[in-house]
Amino acid sequence: MNALTEMKCEACQADAPKVTEAELAELIGMIPDWRVEVRDGIMQLERVYKFKNFKLAMAFTNKLADLAEAEFHHPGILTEWGKVTVTWWSHSIKGLHKNDFIMAAKTDQLLD
Ligand SMILES: C[C@H](O)[C@H](O)[C@H]1CNC2=NC(N)=NC(=O)C2=N1
Numbered sequence: 001m002n003a004l005t006e007m008k009c010e011a012c013q014a015d016a017p018k019v020t021e022a023e024l025a026e027l028i029g030m031i032p033d034w035r036v037e038v039r040d041g042i043m044q045l046e047r048v049y050k051f052k053n054f055k056l057a058m059a060f061t062n063k064l065a066d067l068a069e070a071e072f073h074h075p076g077i078l079t080e081w082g083k084v085t086v087t088w089w090s091h092s093i094k095g096l097h098k099n100d101f102i103m104a105a106k107t108d109q110l111l112d
Pocket residue numbers: 012072073074075088089090091092093
């Protein structure tokens with residue numbers, strides 16, 4: 001069980017702090033299938049999930065949409081035949097918040 005999946009996202013205000021380097025090192029270790037990407041100067045978490053076909057990829061996408069709405073924290077999602085690329089970051093702070101790591105762990109849990 002990943003401790004992050006037991007947590008809830010907090011409302012992320014524009015002045016909320018980004019994760020520190022130390023926090024990043026600790027948190028990324030808790031979601032080993034995810035990698036850190038930087039796009040337009042914005043640090044993001046990303047993972048590619050593989051599926052047997054488009055229908056299964058879409059079903060996962062819909063479950064992720066429900067999770068995002070439940071937590072009111074939303075990912076970037078690219079859904080293709082056989083794969084879904086999920087990207088988490090916090091728009092309000094243009095970077096990574098602990099919420100993003102919680103949501104990455106909860107995204108993994110959708111596969112259970
Ligand atoms: C307008 C703004 O996007 C919303 O208030 C919420 C909704 N979902 C969100 N999702 C993410 N990933 N980051 C946000 O800052 C965020 N803010």
